[in-house]
Amino acid sequence: MSTPDLIRKLNGFFPVGDTLQGDLDALTREQVLLAPGESLIHAGDPLTNIYIVDEGWMLRSRHLPGGGRQIVGIALPGDFLCFSSLMFETSDFDLTAKTQAAVSRLQIDSFRSLMHLHPGLAEALVWSTAHEESLLAERIVSLGRRDATERLAHILCEIVARLQLIDRHDGEVLSLPLIQEDFADILGISVIHIVRTFKRLAMLGAVEYRTRKLALLDVAKLHRIAGFDGEYLHFSQRRDVRPIHHKPD
Amino acid sequence: MSTPDLIRKLNGFFPVGDTLQGDLDALTREQVLLAPGESLIHAGDPLTNIYIVDEGWMLRSRHLPGGGRQIVGIALPGDFLCFSSLMFETSDFDLTAKTQAAVSRLQIDSFRSLMHLHPGLAEALVWSTAHEESLLAERIVSLGRRDATERLAHILCEIVARLQLIDRHDGEVLSLPLIQEDFADILGISVIHIVRTFKRLAMLGAVEYRTRKLALLDVAKLHRIAGFDGEYLHFSQRRDVRPIHHKPD
DNA sequence: CGAGGCGTTGACACCCATCAACATGGGTGG
């Protein structure tokens, strides 16, 4: 089985040759199926695998002593998970399926040797890592310096853009598995204030949210509210990547 | 010239063999000297290099339309900068020297081929990337779910731990180049509230701050206030890393 | 038809931002 979403995502960024396609297909993989709410890994668990999301939404979160939760990342089909298994022994976060999900499990040791045999795989991982790092940094900007309305608009812009990249964007009304409590824990805001904030976005004519359905009324307006500049996603940029095993001139 | 801080840092994590040491020495490097306040790169600039900080503190920040600033990372001696140059064409952030600083500039193309010739270099980069990713994720938890006092205590714990790792921790009173405005922009809090928060930490008997000097009165108490668990730094863990070019049994 | 998940509303309190003014202190030039 190939990894159509990963390929599609990388292809949006730089031309994916047959080599990389082959590399990814060559992975010996075990697929894990998860029910909604089921966890792939818990904070403190040993890290022994890398994963690629094949289908579904996964959330990376931390549970705090006081009972709170902070979601630090959303993983969509085509995303790598637990890349830090390459270096660290335990996980700092929970990894939980938000929908029914399917992920490919890759033993870290075999992944290492596969990376050596298939340099394109290393490229894919590096791209994915750089990309995720961008998302984290941008989230920090949001949490640090944007108010609730801007934050919510911003994450919605980001989600829409990411879904478009993997062709999961189904038009005017978007199905997404996140409930308002999830948005609260992504944005560092209380659930009740998320309600108010969605209402404000609706009154502004940008979007309307109702239980896992998001109606996109005016995406341009949403971008304006968020101060969204998709540059940090680096979707439109293509660097002419030479596989690592090619010597430069 | 070697990279003592990078080596020291990696060594705290896994045993650094002669191979990696040699790899790092083999880098053909151009050193850049920066005055305090001087920028190495601005948001929007093309990314054509990777850097290693040899000396000084660097801040990675974003300036917002409204005039605000969010600092997303602190780079200390031994840290890589702009690793995303491997994949992206432009920078999303400013990189500014907070002290006098010296960084080694490495052309991205020669860095790529060096990574191939010296697998240990790739290991070092991956470790550094994973490490930075951990810091970003933990910062998101702070900004999302900790109040001002916890946030400030937490970043202070993190800074102390990072300085210890590179032997820059000079005892009871710590010199650090950050002013209160910097803390404000790291933590997403106003300067004025940082003042009050430092005062609270002083009244609690944890630390006292006065113009680039931090007196550590009771580090254990500071940890307790922050809810600090250094696990995310992964300093005490050592994974037995096999260089990528070794086949697993 | 009942129950539970999810969303909504209003009242109230608190954390933190904003503004304006003032204090301190180290460095620089005369």
Add this chain to the structure above:
DNA sequence: CCACCCATGTTGATGGGTGTCAACGCCTCG
């Protein structure tokens, strides 16, 4: 050595954004 100045830190008053609590409404699913 003094005077000044600029960076940095400090204080108080006030207001707004957001959290908390409690109660209720709606929809879905079994």
